[in-house]
Every structure is written in structure tokens, then in C-alpha cells.
Amino acid sequence: MGVVERESLKPGDHIYSWRLAYAYSHHGIYVDKGNVIHFTRGEGQEIGTGTGLDHIIGSSVPQHPLDNPCPICGDESRSDGVISSCVDCFLSGGDLYRYEYGVTPAVFFAKARGGTCTLASSESEEQVIDRAFYFLRKGFGVYDVLKNNCEDFALCCKTGLQVIPTVNVGQSGQAASFQAAAGVILYVPLAFLARSSPLGYAGTSVVGLAASYGKYCVNRYINDIGVRQDVTRVVLEEQK
Template sequence: MGVLSNKIHGEDLKPGDHIYSWRQAYIYAHHGIYTGDGKVIHFTRGAGQEIGTGTFFDRIIFSSSPAHPSDNPCPQCGDYSRLDGVIISCIDCFLAGGNLYLFEYGVSPALFLVKARGGTCTLATSDPPEDVLHRATFLLQNGFGVYHVFKKNCEDFAIYCKTGLLVNTSISMGCSGQAASLAAAVSAIVSSPLRYLTTSCSGLAAVGYGIYCVNRLVSDLGVRRDVEKVPVESLVANTSLDESSGATDIAKE
């Protein structure tokens, strides 16, 4: 892998690796955990059936369904086109025709900023592969809750499997670097008074990029203070209670 690219060959993968593949002309990436034997566990909205943000942007840009349509199912995986949640599929279905990339952990702040595109690396360190695989397989059997683009997406799932870390407040964004980059970009464009310090195009660009980099850095999992280690068994128990409570509230309405 180079400084600017995390591309990796399939034969170099190890069980417990966090991998991803770009979708929709590099607009976003789909993430998962490689388990060995050509299989990947990943969190998906399937054919767009889960509830995310409820917007057109959410449905079209961020949905991640397997590569094979229902009328031409994968010979290894079968028809996954109507499934959602945590699933396991072959690496070809996961890649959906895209290239393979390895998400990096424990990078330096300098390298993090050089990789200006979010969702490729983090300052946080990974747990041992056996812990990563335990979380991934446990969530495959028990679920990861309801998909949400900004708080619980495929990257959040993979990062949790690798680190066991989750955001501990309901008002904060999740751990996804892609979501953090989007928020940082919006902030750099419209939110900072520093943009009034210069009127030249180059000056505005420099100020905007600086704000973007700072916002990305302070939003990274390895820097944030609103995260905590959550055992996967506790996570599933709490998720089940929250979903049951939500269902009860809906029934009462």
C-alpha cells in the first residue's frame, strides 16, 4: 500500500482485516470484516429496505447491496438481494466489481491528514484478530441494530468490530470517517468565520482546507473523548431493548 492508496491484493488479506471497496464512482465506500476463506461479514441496508435517515440521499447514495441481482444469484452466496443487517458473503459479492482496499489503524496524525479522504484510516488502534472475529461473528448471529447513515453504518460496524469502541452519547455522530469528512466539508464551506479573513480564491481554499483537516482530526475515533469500550454481548442486549422499546412506542401510537 502507498501513502495515498490503501489498495491491497486478496492474497495478502488476513482474517480480522477491515476492508472496503469504493462504490458509485468513488462517492462512498462499503466496509466489512474479512473472516478468511474468501468470506466477508458486513452491515448492509440490502435492497434499500432498512430505515436510515429517510431521505432520497440516504437511499440512493449510501445503500450497499450485494453485487448479484435476484434473477442471477451468486453460486456461492445465493440470493442476498433482499437481505439487510449483518450478513456474510463471498468477497466478490462484497466488492461488487470494485477494487479491494485495507482500512488502516494506528496511523500517525500526519499520515491521517495526508489521506484527506475520510473512511480510509484512523488514529485508533485495533484489537487482536481473535477479538475482531468474535465481535463480527457474534453480530452476524445477533444483529447490529438499525442502519443509519450518520450514526450506525457499515464503517461504524467494521470499526466497532476492530476496536470495541462506540460513541456514548445519542446526539453525537458515529465513528464513521466518511460521515465525519462530510460534516467537516460542510463546516469548512459554510460554518466558520475564518473564511472572512481572506478574499482571494487561493486564500479561501487554504482556509477551507485547513478547517476541513482540523475538523476531520478532532472527529477521529482515536482523538474523541465521547467513546467507550462496549462488550459485544452488552451491545446486543442494549440494542434489543432499544428496538423493543421503539416497537412498543409505535404500537401505542
């Protein structure tokens, strides 16, 4: 799905916007009247990843000066944790996209980049918004770029599911993509070692890259919240 118009948004939609020339995306739940609840690390617009990219991202994302907060959501535009802000602060100059739920495996694999869709189904609008406001009050734990990020937050709001915290990667599609892509990246220098034989290089590069891409797709699939088994259903304290 391409860029969507703000007027088409409905309460409970999982939305996202790309950052740093499509290097990663920031996710949140649209609630109503132009408000978005999202999980951030740093100052509001998801500035920071918890990695060495922080100094690049921090300098590339528009920010409100300390003496000039957002006229719509005020100081919330500079807070961290789970926050509520206006769509403009959420987008931080980027385009608006809607995350897709209940896609078929064919659609899932057709989208080579993770973090845009899931095989899992969304629960009702009321349940999604209820969870988003609950986490706004109670928090969503400590931000972790691989285990507990903004996409994990939005997926939990939409499905009511959360990956068991002892695993290496949460339910975030983009985190799974980054991890799976590492296998493809590591393969490239190995292919060059086969250059002693032109036929060996050609055969190794084609077959090896195809195998690496296949592994990438499989890793994305098995980490999707819609198929993995290492998940637990979140029970809000008010529901106990």
C-alpha cells in the same frame, strides 16, 4: 495504501471498496475463506445511504436478479443488516482496499479523504472476528448513514469501541469528512461576494479557503475514534 490483492488478506482485516465513482465506500471485516461480514442497508452490497442518493446508487450498483442469487453465498447477497457474503458480492465490481490502523497524525492528515485510516489501534485477530460473528448473530442496530453505518460497524469490530448513540456523528471517517466538507462548500458562495474588490476577492478567497480547509482537517481529527472521548467499550452478552 492502494488496491490490495485478495491473496494478501488476513482474517480480521478491515476492508473497503469505493462505490459510485468514489462518492462513498462500503466497509466490512474479512473473516476467512473468502467470506466478509459487513453491515448493509438495502440489498446486500450496501445499496442505499438513507439519503436522496438512494435512487442513483441503487441503479448504479450491480445486483443479482431475484431468480439468480449468488452461486457462492446464495440469498445472503440480497439480505440487509449484518450479513456474511463472498468477497465478490462485497466488492460488487469495485476494487479492494485495506483500512489502516494506528497511523501517525502525519499520515492521517496526508489522506485528505476520510474513511481510509484511523489513529486507533486494532485489537487481536481473535477479538475482531469474535465481535464480527457476534454482530452477525445479534445485529448492529438500525443503519444510519451518519451515526451507525458500515464503517462504524467495522471500526467497532476492530477496536471494541462505539460512539455514544446520542451524538450527531458516529466514528465513521467518511461521515466526518462529509460533515467537515460542508463548511468548505458553504464558504465558496461567500467568497464570490467579495468580488466588488479584486484585492478583497483574492485575499478573502485564499485566506478563507485555507481557513476552511484547516477547519476540515481539525473536524476530521476530533471525530476520529482514536482521539475522541465520547466512546464506550462494547461488552458482548456472552462476556458478561
